[in-house]
Amino acid sequence: LAKTTQPISMDSYEGQEVNITCSHNNIATNDYITWYQQFPSQGPRFIIQGYKTKVTNEVASLFIPADRKSSTLSLPRVSLSDTAVYYCLVVGDNQGGKLIFGQGTELSVKP
Amino acid sequence: DADVTQTPRNRITKTGKRIMLECSQTKGHDRMYWYRQDPGLGLRLIYYSFDVKDINKGEISDGYSVSRQAQAKFSLSLESAIPNQTALYFCATSDSLSARTEAFFGQGTRLTVV
Numbered sequence: 001l002a003k004t005t006q007p008i009s010m011d012s013y014e015g016q017e018v019n020i021t022c023s024h025n026n027i028a029t030n031d032y033i034t035w036y037q038q039f040p041s042q043g044p045r046f047i048i049q050g051y052k053t054k055v056t057n058e059v060a061s062l063f064i065p066a067d068r069k070s071s072t073l074s075l076p077r078v079s080l081s082d083t084a085v086y087y088c089l090v091v092g093d094n095q096g097g098k099l100i101f102g103q104g105t106e107l108s109v110k111p
Numbered sequence: 112d113a114d115v116t117q118t119p120r121n122r123i124t125k126t127g128k129r130i131m132l133e134c135s136q137t138k139g140h141d142r143m144y145w146y147r148q149d150p151g152l153g154l155r156l157i158y159y160s161f162d163v164k165d166i167n168k169g170e171i172s173d174g175y176s177v178s179r180q181a182q183a184k185f186s187l188s189l190e191s192a193i194p195n196q197t198a199l200y201f202c203a204t205s206d207s208l209s210a211r212t213e214a215f216f217g218q219g220t221r222l223t224v225v
């Protein structure tokens with residue numbers, strides 16, 4: 001199974017761009033990288049998914065280098081409401097279809 | 112109405128009691144999951160089910176059992192509750208046919224074992 005490693009916590013200020021990097025050295029060929037956001041006392045919410053290069057949606061961008069051993073979630077111009085825990089998951093048949101959440105990165109956005 | 116509904120939302124029970132947490136979904140998804148979350152920690156997978164006849168243990172299944180009564184219903188039981196099972200429990204669903212591996216979570220059940 002592909003294990004993911006990401007920073008435990010990060011601090012930022014409103015208006016800044018935040019980049020959260022996740023390493024997944026054992027990612028398999030058919031695996032995808034998925035990110036979730038969780039607010040206190042709520043279930044996680046899907047943010048973005050990618051396989052390689054760059055994916056962008058209305059919330060975030062996901063950068064994946066050619067070797068796919070890491071990925072970076074980029075949140076442009078964060079606001080206080082982006083304070084949450086962000087999880088990086090590797091998903092696919094190699095994981096048995098399971099969704100395994102690590103400890104996540106607790107992002108704190110300050111005014 | 113929520114797509115994934117958990118009942119009860121909050122529960123206080125005594126050590127040694129049997130308790131069942133229920134989850135139902137209206138999304139038509141085939142896959143369902145149960146997770147627990149402890150303060151300051153991420154989510155840990157307890158059990159998962161990929162269809163009505165499929166039940167699999169997750170990372171921390173000891174002390175728990177599940178039942179997939181129908182495609183839309185997945186319940187989690189604590190046969191004999193103990194205090195260290197005090198946690199926030201989440202049910203989730205996903206669609207194996209979707210190109211995007213997106214899981215949808217319920218509102219959570221806060222369980223306290225005293």
